[in-house]
Structures are given as C-alpha cells and as structure tokens.
Amino acid sequence: xxxxxxxxxxxxxxxxxxxxxxxxxxxxxxxxxxxxxxxxxxxxxxxxxxxxxxxxxxxxxxxxxxxxxxxxxxxxxxxxxxxxxxxxxxxxxxxxxxxxxxxxxxxxxxxxxxxxxxxxxxxxxxxxxxxxxxxxxxxxxx
Numbered sequence: 001x002x003x004x005x006x007x008x009x010x011x012x013x014x015x016x017x018x019x020x021x022x023x024x025x026x027x028x029x030x031x032x033x034x035x036x037x038x039x040x041x042x043x044x045x046x047x048x049x050x051x052x053x054x055x056x057x058x059x060x061x062x063x064x065x066x067x068x069x070x071x072x073x074x075x076x077x078x079x080x081x082x083x084x085x086x087x088x089x090x091x092x093x094x095x096x097x098x099x100x101x102x103x104x105x106x107x108x109x110x111x112x113x114x115x116x117x118x119x120x121x122x123x124x125x126x127x128x129x130x131x132x133x134x135x136x137x138x139x140x141x142x
Contacts, residue, residue: 051098
C-alpha cells in the first residue's frame with residue numbers, strides 16, 4: 001500500500017497519520033520497534049515527523065530533580081527515534097523532514113481535530129499529533 005504523506009509522532013506510543021489527496025486515510029498507533037516495518041509496508045512518498053531535536057530547550061515544570069531527569073530521559077528516547085526515522089527513510093529513499101513540536105502547534109482534542117480535519121473516526125493524542133505535524137504538507141506535490 002502506498003500513501004502520499006505519512007505523518008509520524010514518535011514516542012513510546014508512536015502515532016501515524018496517512019494522507020491521500022489532502023485527506024486523512026487512516027490513523028493508527030504503533031510501538032517504536034515497528035516504525036521500519038510500517039515505512040516499508042506503506043511506502044510513503046514523503047514522511048513528516050515531529051522532531052524533538054529541533055527544540056533548543058526542553059521546557060519542564062518538574063518540581064524535583066528526579067522528575068526533571070525522567071523528562072530528560074524520555075526526550076532522549078524520542079530524539080533517538082527521530083534519528084532512526086531519518087536513517088530508515090534515507091535507506092529507503094523516502095524524502096523525510098522533521099517539524100519542531102513548537103512549529104506543529106498546540107495539541108488538539110478530538111472535537112477540535114474533527115473541525116480542522118473533518119476526520120470523524122476515533123483518534124488518540126498520538127495519532128492527532130501525527131496528523132497535525134503533516135497537515136501543512138498534505139497536498140504537497142511530489
């Protein structure tokens with residue numbers, strides 16, 4: 001199956017959003033170890049992913065050093081998954097680029113997401129973030 005644009009929100013629960021003709025065709029959540037399998041299966045023409053490496057600072061309101069260290073570890077894992085996406089796409093010849101979390105914009109709840117995208121199916125936050133990171137590119141000519 002080939003998709004035009006594949007949006008990815010990397011994380012312990014990785015969100016995927018596929019676009020054809022500017023419309024969302026599916027949303028799904030996968031585990032990070034299956035990122036490569038999904039890229040090979042869907043053969044997207046372009047990948048757009050939320051890239052934590054593009055943020056110059058990690059904002060935290062953690063009240064303790066332990067909480068701040070936990071956040072740092074989680075961001076480090078996501079940075080590694082971003083590097084993995086970049087490398088896999090390069091190996092497969094798929095154009096890919098990251099978008100910073102700030103540039104992606106605020107998180108949308110299901111109701112706001114439906115108003116913006118006209119998606120009427122179920123969705124979770126990871127899938128919505130994957131869709132919104134790729135949203136500006138959904139009609140990109142290849």
